Amino acid sequence: MALRRSGLVLALACAVFALSGSVDASLAVVLLVAGALVHVVGELLQSAGGWAVSFGLVPDDQQGQYQGLFGTGFAASSMLALAVLTALCVTWGWPGWLVVGGVFAAAGVGIAPLVRRADHDRSVLVPVEPVSR
Secondary structure (H helix, E strand, O other), X not given: OHXXXXXXXXXXXXXXXXXXXXXXXXXXHHHHHHHHHHHHHXXXXXXXXXXXXXXXXOXXXXXXXXXXXXXXXXXXXXXXXXXHHHHHHHHHOHHHHHHHHXXXXXXXXXXXHHHHHHHHHHHHOXXXXXXXX
16 A cells, blocks of 8 residues: 555655664765655655545545545645654654654554545445435
8 A cells, every 4th residue: 555655754754754864974975865765755655545545435426525624635745744754853853753753754654544444434334315395
């Protein structure tokens, strides 16, 4: 699943970023470029997985409601990201990067059973037709 891989790849990127602070400048540049490339792969996987989940599990007649909620969650995370990353990565340094990486890994691993359950629950539900008047 793309979201699981995304969480693990983003955690690896955070570990590379954390490591870059404890080496000389030339190696730090190499690690930062490598970390950025790994991060891009993680973001691409997250985007693919997010699209698959946000569209694949939605009942056909409720696309708008689900997409609205999905968009709200993304907007909220974007608002909080700057404060959280500043507090953890800038203030704490490498331990903060490892905490962020751990959150990415936990989210990636934790989403898989949730998606499987939602997909299973969706497949066993029988759609109910509205009563016409």
